[in-house]
Amino acid sequence: MKKLFSIIALFFLFSVCVHVGRALADVAANARIVNQATLYFDDGSGVIQSTDASVIVTVAHVPGIPTLNAPADGEVAYINAMTPITYNYTITAGGNGPDTYTINSSIADQSNNGSDAGFSFAASTGPGETVTIAGSTASIDLGATITTTGSTTSVLQVPADGVADNAVNGIRVDDIVFVGSGTPTRVTAVSDPDSGTATITLADALSTDPDAGVTVLEQGAFTLTVTSGTIDTTGTDIVVTVDTTAVSTDAPASDTVVASYTSGSATLTKYVRNVTSANGTTGLRQFTFRSATHDFFTGGVTGAPGDTLEYLLLVENPGSGQVTGCSIEDVLPIDFVSFVSDAYDSDELVYVDVTGGTEDQFTQTTGDDPATVDGADLTVHVGAGATITDGGDVAGNASVFIAYQVTINN
Known part of the structure; x- marks a missing residue:
């Protein structure tokens, strides 16, 4: 009787390369691990026979x-x-x-x-x-x-x-x-x-x-x-x-x-000083422009006929965001005062951007700058980007002001 022998060879055919000691997450989900074994044997015919058995494992997510x-x-x-x-x-x-x-x-x-x-x-x-x-x-x-x-x-x-x-x-x-x-x-x-x-x-x-x-x-x-x-x-x-x-x-x-x-939040404060005879009692605050510093007041200022008064309109934004489209309208009491032409050199108004540190002068003429005087009505467009027709922007924690002069009628 011929010697019966069997040789069992295991072939691991993987669709991925699995490293010993690697975690499962080092193998892609849905990969098919194919494990196939083959049995070789002699059935007495003298011819080596073989048969396969395999299982497939799908890697989980x-x-x-x-x-x-x-x-x-x-x-x-x-x-x-x-x-x-x-x-x-x-x-x-x-x-x-x-x-x-x-x-x-x-x-x-x-x-x-x-x-x-x-x-x-x-x-x-x-x-x-x-x-x-x-x-x-x-x-x-x-x-x-x-x-x-x-x-x-x-x-x-x-x-x-x-x-x-x-x-x-x-x-x-x-x-x-x-x-x-x-x-x-x-x-x-x-x-x-x-x-x-x-x-x-x-x-x-x-x-x-x-x-x-x-x-x-x-x-x-x-x-x-x-x-x-x-x-x-x-x-x-x-x-x-x-x-x-x-x-x-x-x-x-x-x-x-x-x-x-x-958010921005604008406030407007009006100050005045008597240029001819300085006086005042309420709300003292100093402002500097045209290379000079003067005391202005919110009240308690007196004046005689013929005295010159200087008004200052302060726009402040105490908020963190800018305010836009800022324009000042002021009604002059023309029954009692007259607007001073050429108050500041050849101009009538001074505009100061306090935060930006810039100073400019405007005329009362319509259409040549952001300021206009029409009878008793004074209009000034202020802030960054202001034009002859539209107000500008005042940034958060910034301020601007305008100043102009009038005389008390005799």
């Missing part, structure tokens, strides 16, 4: 924590209840396979609101990806996979995901991906058979060939727009703090932004 960037806090001038500040976020997948990341935002704190602030989402990923927005929640589908041996700087070798189509583990052409800790690059081609090895071609070559076990993670984007609500007290900022989290089934990534809506 292991969720990971996504990466959420942190945009800088925002600040704009308050305009109305819907004044927006937009924050541009990027979110990068975690884990070893495609996943849906739920984004939640909530207002953690707000101040100086007569009515609540609000917010909204807009989101985008690569072609064919799914974005769902519902109120304060958005969800984004992002792809992810892990390299196997044989990858080059431009073409990544990754496990097929079990479905022959134009995407491997959710990664498609024109998606933006991170390979390991590198910089983001665009996907230009995907080859995805139903089994074995798939390839991902990159627009920008990596610096070195990646080893097996390097993550390939898709990056998506979304914007969070925070709206101010109605301001409660002008001159005081609205400040809104918004918390945002992004999570699949693992721990969330989180970020907090602060939206500040600056």
Whole structure:
């Protein structure tokens, strides 16, 4: 009787390269681990026979924590209840396979609101990806996979995901991906058979060939727009703090932004001094212009017929935001005083931007500068950008003034 012998050879044919000691997350989700054994034997015929047995294990998805960037806090001038500040976020997948990341935002704190602030989402990923927005929640589908041996700087070798189509583990052409800790690059081609090895071609070559076990993670984007609500007290900022989290089934990534809506609040104070005979008792304040400093008062000034009076109109913005369209209208008591022509050299009014440190002189003539005198009515457009027809802007914590002279009628 011929000697019966059997040689058992085990061949482990993997569609991925599994390293001893590596965690499961170092293998891409949906990869098929094929374990095949072959039995060789002699059945007495003198011819070596063989028979195979195999099992296939599909690697499970292991969720990971996504990466959420942190945009800088925002600040704009308050305009109305819907004044927006937009924050541009990027979110990068975690884990070893495609996943849906739920984004939640909530207002953690707000101040100086007569009515609540609000917010909204807009989101985008690569072609064919799914974005769902519902109120304060958005969800984004992002792809992810892990390299196997044989990858080059431009073409990544990754496990097929079990479905022959134009995407491997959710990664498609024109998606933006991170390979390991590198910089983001665009996907230009995907080859995805139903089994074995798939390839991902990159627009920008990596610096070195990646080893097996390097993550390939898709990056998506979304914007969070925070709206101010109605301001409660002008001159005081609205400040809104918004918390945002992004999570699949693992721990969330989180970020907090602060939206500040600056508000301006203008005040007007009228001062006077007696140029001919200095006096006054109330609200003393000194002002310097035309290289001289004088005492002005808000009250308690007396004058005799023929005396010259100098009026000063001070516009102040104690708020943090600018005020716009600033114009001063002053009605002269022409029954008692007469406007002084050529009070300051060949001009009649002095305009001073206190904060900017600039000084100018205007005439009373209509259409040649921002000042006009029409009978008893004096109009001066003040602030940055003022024109002959429109008022200008006074920044937060800034001030401007105009000065003009009259004589008391005899």
